[in-house]
Amino acid sequence: MAADREGGARRTPARAVAYAACGAVLLAGCASMPDSGDLRGVESTPRQDTQVRVFAMPPRDDAPPSEIVQGFLEALTSDDPSYSTARQYLTTRAAQNWEPERSTTVLADGPGTEADRSGGREESDDYSFTLTGTKVAAVDAQQSYAPASGGYHQTVHLTRDKKTEQWRIDALPQGVVMGKSDFQRNFMSVNKYYFASHTTSATSGQPMAVADPVYVRERVDAMTQMVRSLLNGPTSWLRPVVRSSFPTGTALKKGTTALTPDDQNKLTVPLNDKAARIGQSKCDEMAAQLLFTLQSLNPTVDEIALRAGGRQLCSLSEEKAAAVAARGSETHPDYLYFIDGHHQLVRMAGSVGGNAKADPVPGAFGDGTKPVRSVAVARDEHSAAGVSLDGKALYVASTVPSGSLGEPVLTSAGKTEDDRLTTPTWDAQGDLWVADRNTADPRLLLLQKGGGQPVEVLTPRLDGRINAVRVAADGVRIALVVDKDDKQSLLIGRIERSAGSGDQPAVSVQELRSATPELEQVTAVSWAGDSRLVVVGQESGGVEQVQYVQCDGSIPESGTLPGLTEVTSIAASEDSEAPLFATSKEGLLWLPGGSGWRTLKETASAAFYPG
Template sequence: MGADREGGSRRTPGRAVAYGVCGVVLLTGCASMPDSGDLRGVESTPRQETQVRVFPMPPREDAPPSEIVQGFLEALTSDDPRYATAKQYLTSAAAKTWQPELSTTVLADGPDTQAGSGGSRQDGLDFSFTLTGTKVALVDAQQSYTPTDGSYSRQVHLARNKKSGQWRIDELPQGVVMGQSDFQRNYMSVNKYYFASDSAVEASSHPAAVADPVYVRRRVDPMTQMVRSLLNGPTTWLGPVVRSSFPTGTALKKGVGTLTPDDRNRLTVPLNDKAARVGPAKCNEMAAQLLFTLQNLSPAVDEIELQAGGAQLCVLTEDGAATVAAHGSARRADYLYFVDGEHRLVRIPAGSRSAKAEPVPGELGEGARALRSAAVSRDEHTAAGVALDGKALYVGSLTSGGSLGEPVVSSAGRTEKDRLTTPSWDARGDLWVADRNPDQPRLLMLPEGKEAPVEVRVPGLDGRIQSVRVAADGVRIALVVEKDGKQSLQVGRIERGGEDPVTRQPGVSVLELRSAAPQFEEVTTMSWAGDGRLVAVGREEGGVQQMRYVQVDGSVPEVPAPDALTGVKEIASSESDRMPLVAYSVDGIVQLPDGAQWQTVVKDGSAPVYPG
């Protein structure tokens, strides 16, 4: 599932079950069907328990065209590794050219099938059907998920073999198509990991690990699928800002089948000769990528051994991986921070249920400036605070005697809602904030939190930024964007290059914004809640406020939504799943410890934040 899917816990192997009953789990196309008219209810396998195995059945003798199409569509939702049974519904020529791995189209319901005329011959040897539905998402050849909408309409053509008299599909769309419930049963989201390629991050001894979510078939050897996917490189969207430590052309050694860890949870990965000459440091990075990627698959993998050219390259354990790369979800915050009733920045030990809040060291904790919101750097050495009226942003050290000085950013917005957002720190120590002034809306980045602000270019931005949160990896940013009274949650890729013409600082852009919560028409607040996951508070069209986890690719994770909470105004979550979810609501600041209900931290406080 990936770390964000399972809350960091190990999954135990499930029991595979098959039922030999037509219409339950075994896919047979058992019922006799007419060869004309509309077929409905193609999604004949409603959401099953995830451990249940689904096996398809080949076409029966003398099956009519409608049954052939029905059986083929059902075979697409099975656990057949190479779609061998589905290909039995095709002519030999069509089976050779059909590429099921090219894409997966997800429809709201199973595809409706409408009969039509054959169109090309008048000898009664051909027939056609149109597959229709409402699109929900598309998983491309790189296994990357993208929410989508609109109508789906594709034609399937059948021909009747003159000698055998059997109907088979001879023309069909590439890829596979299925309903949403079958997709959720058949596929799962897993994060594969690369390293931030930004030069400043690379200069450190611990490159930042970046999650790249993909969807793989749940019961078709997901471990080997993920290793191959990792070796194939990052998805197109993330590719410009990450690198892989595997040399170009690295693949599994020819002839390698299923990869399975031994009884000591060590996974041996034989690679081709492209990796034979890597040094120890590079090999450890390669092994760390694999460990981060496979950490939540079953069976457990606690150690990686890489081989190439018939020799061992390196061995790396989970503990060793933590010394190779900075993994956002593995970092535990020391404190939870918030603004108290006297508008000072205060803190309590992270995860504490009873500790008394204490002012942070320095002027931000002394009340020298009345604050509305704040952000604390990821090393917890520096903080930024927005003045109570939202006009000014101050940065100060979290040490006694530190001085704030003049504001580092000011806003001329006419109302509080038109001024500065809550700031956010990235992994490099740079500070981000948006100015919501309608006359001059800006997204700003302050290098190291103290240099002149750089205006960030956001091509494609359609609306005004209302909230900003930078991921722990420093290459992705989440934005709440308002347009026409609606607020959407969008995730963009941070790219650095060129030069700002005014400040002469390196130019910064946020590119290719994509929706992370397409089901919400109004997003109140959000926070990162894992390497590839956010928690958002929002409302669907015509609905009530709710709190929900969402994936950065716009899909919905399988973890349950947090317990309901009334009147949530702000939310704070750590990338580490060991930290409780925290919210500011009508009851004050509350937290949700693992396995418990919401508990009050303080009644007189607001703007809770973890470092970042």
Template sequence: MGADHEGGVRRRPVRAVVYAVCGVVLLAGCASMPDSGDLRDVESTPRQDTQVRVFAMPPAEDAQPGEIVQGFLEALTSDDPDYDTARKYLTTDAAKQWRPERLTTVLADGPSIAPDPQPGGREDADNVSYTLAGDRVATVDAKQAYAPAGGPYSKKLHLTRDAKTRQWRITELPSGVVMGKSDFQRNYKSVDKYYFASNTWVGTSGQPVAVADPVFVREGVDPMTQVVRSLISGPTSWLSPVVRSSFPTGAALRKGTDSLTPDDQNVLTVPLNDKASGVGVAQCNEMATQLLFTLRNQTPTVDAVDLRGTGGKRLCDLRQDRAESTAWDAAAKSPEYLYFLDGKHRLVRMVGGGPGTSAVPVPGALGDSGKELRSVAVSRDERTAAGVDIGGGSLYVTSLTSQGSLGDAVVTSHGATRDDRLTTPSWDARGDLWVADRNPHASRLLLLEQGRGEPVTVQTPELPGRIRDVRVAADGVRIALVVEKDGKQSLLVGRVERDDRSTGHPVSVTELRSVTPELEEVTAMSWAGDSRLVVAGQEHGGLLQMRYVQVDGSTPEGTAPATLSGVKTITASEDDRLPLVAYSEDGIVRLPSGAQWQKVVKEGFAPVYPG
């Protein structure tokens, strides 16, 4: 519950303690409530600098009910690790029963507060209730997973006055907390935890593939220790069916470990309980890799981890450079080339991160003019390419070598028009190729294992419309789909489940969730990180816009890409050091970090990074 809005009680400051880098400052409350008058909203709490820590003050002596409610809500937006101050606004029994960690509800403007009318119109001198209301934006569950949410929010708080002390306290309240969007942005930050795909591997050594699992942690409450605890406890419910953790069941930080901090060599020692003490070196290295991938963008910097078991016995230690050889992670694999189709509809390539604008045809069949192409995809190892012919009805797969031949189409579509035929194909790190047939009479999502053989029809039981575009994540366990229904498009992310025991439907996409619910037209999209996509689209009646979105539907921190008029397709690398590249009315353009869109070539289209 939070302090963005209020109304309904006598104006009286509610204090908070704010610790800043330069010292300690006492602040008045973020807002106040009048005793009478209409329900009203006030401005949300301004977002604080990340170096500022806010601690709430306990209830004042003889505080009135409205002040208790407001003080409690403000205490929920403070940096009190266990909400001890917030509990002081509750009765003893209510404090024991309240579970703030179960759910965080985010409202557009924070909760408005209004006293409820007394039954029968009679006032009770020692009992009063308030209603908290607002418009829901999102929720964060007990596993710290974010999910967009809509609809009204309405919850009640009941207060009583203690017969002996005559002090007002909250006796009934819902589990969890509620706060406005601005308070949520100040209090929480998104962090990617890392697990391994259950049924995906790369290379001859069977290297596991890392999968990002975004969660929200409280930014002012030792986020490093929070995210380590969260990582060890396991993945979020949505991702859990398709990933594994190398931490044994029941593993946890050793009892009494309150805080984790790297030493002056940037080495983080992680003491674990007895459940983890019997792991072997290989398993321990995977555990350490999960930690290093999770902590690599945290502050302070962590360059290595040292895992300790019972009695402080070292289980293993690992540095960041060795972690990248233990597991495959798309963000650490910078592609060599950017690919696109030239004016002759041939597949050409140019150095991916360089400033140059010259491109050369790729080796093999797709680089000559024998087959005109409409769209292409290049495998993650840049050894194989898939191309859809100019009519959109045939998909070809060939090697990117001078000996590569075209062969027969591996997939065909019989849609009436080009827009009713095959989508742009997409590769995952396992080497599987994905494509959708948009034929309204035979719409289907297809998978070609290792890019060859008989296409497998992927089951999509929850699909709300027809697939218009497909991009599979590098990890092969998440897939982004642009789905059209009634003339509107939405961007959905689904979970890829593989059942190797099944003979009927071995692959399915389940639990589709919208990550851009406010957009009704999606022009283009691409993966742009381990848990991030870049999207071009527009809201109802709005102008075309470009933005980044997280796979959980949240908006990542940072600046959105500059809007590009006439954008038709866009591509990005999971390595965020490489520029966005798009095809627009100006040809192929790119957006280097901190710069504006720059023209690459006029005669070219369908740009793609590997994937």
């Protein structure tokens, strides 16, 4: 599936190459089809060069029911913008009622087909087949991806037209169905952007941009698809915690077909009159949403102009967008941090090379005053939170010379080290998060600005005990490694905030969903982009692996990374240009681009970037 398109992970859209006839490179609609009998299933097309355009073939005269079903299923995997060829396999009424955009069901392999003997014979005027397979994912009408499991069984019914005597499908399930490899070839993951409803950047006070990943058809005018998707609003899962600056009802101007940047990489977006009366600041936010979204698709777009009511409303360049909203992937960490062999906090410059040298971090965590087993550095890199060696106490200290260390801001009453505090984590608002694993009173806690009375975060429907916590830079999503029945799963939750009692807010984590359904043991995790994480884990009976995953549970194209063994931590940044680090029994390791892991001379028990 498409890679997270942030920073160095971006790729430019493929230039489509059209093939007019069925040949070696044509994939869909060109397979040989049986004349009669059962179908063996539509095999998923192997992964192909994304520059190849795939066209469907219409039904031939006097094709039997088996060939009609086969041709229809193959047409679903083509690059036909409106599925017009696929509709030729349907009766007139079925073609009018069929809604392919309602959903996409992804199967492990292409859909199998079984002739329904009770549904008739080819000698009669009706026939039916059952489509079968194993579900791996589903994309809904909002283009939102979700892992799926279980069997797939849907019926396709055919009838023979009394006038033409041609077989056509007259009853079929809504949406489309295809195998995993065809889905990977046809669809790509792209982020659209909204703003966090209740969080702002602690350093700038700007609204925080939040990525909302969706899947769009890669070679079917993806740019216009993304603009329409953005204007339609956030996906249901994210909607409770984000806002859009576009006025309700805003859409592309009637008659707009395809959007294309000019030769200066500027895209002009014509909107309907719902947007005609907006002010300058609101217009800048709208343009920023569009710019962030379209750069996720095509990083060469560097300016957005909005038009409505017959005039230009505003124009926003990439440079000016940085003054409108904050985005995690645009924040460049100054240092990589790690805990050395003396349990002290040290750091190396962000532009790390094989000969990089580590220096102690100023303050109590780096000068030996307070040995620590885990630390999190605030995103502004001015303070840090550390957990004592026994896991009982959480301290917050400045990272400036001579910074004093006060009393712990939190203590755990857990009986063993494994039943006490997890590694803490900071969000962009400057709040500190940590889980207390005390078996008698397990809790997820929030300390506003790193101190004060801890706020207990409600976690309805959490099934298991939290092993690790990582908050996204946007402050509205949280990654939890949850331990249950000796299995450790990675779950992504939505952070909801509301007014509480006194000065304390009411905070909860809602609608937890799995980001790694195939992994049984997740041992380390870090956010690695606006909607992407890097995870260390293993499948049942498998070996430990390092891979990227999207927060919706999908796997990017370049998801698998070189393997490691006995990994204790993984360090990634939302800024994709920052190098990847890990710690294992071999010490501190570095992953330069396009090569394997390299061991650095430093001894480290945990490595991490700010956050």
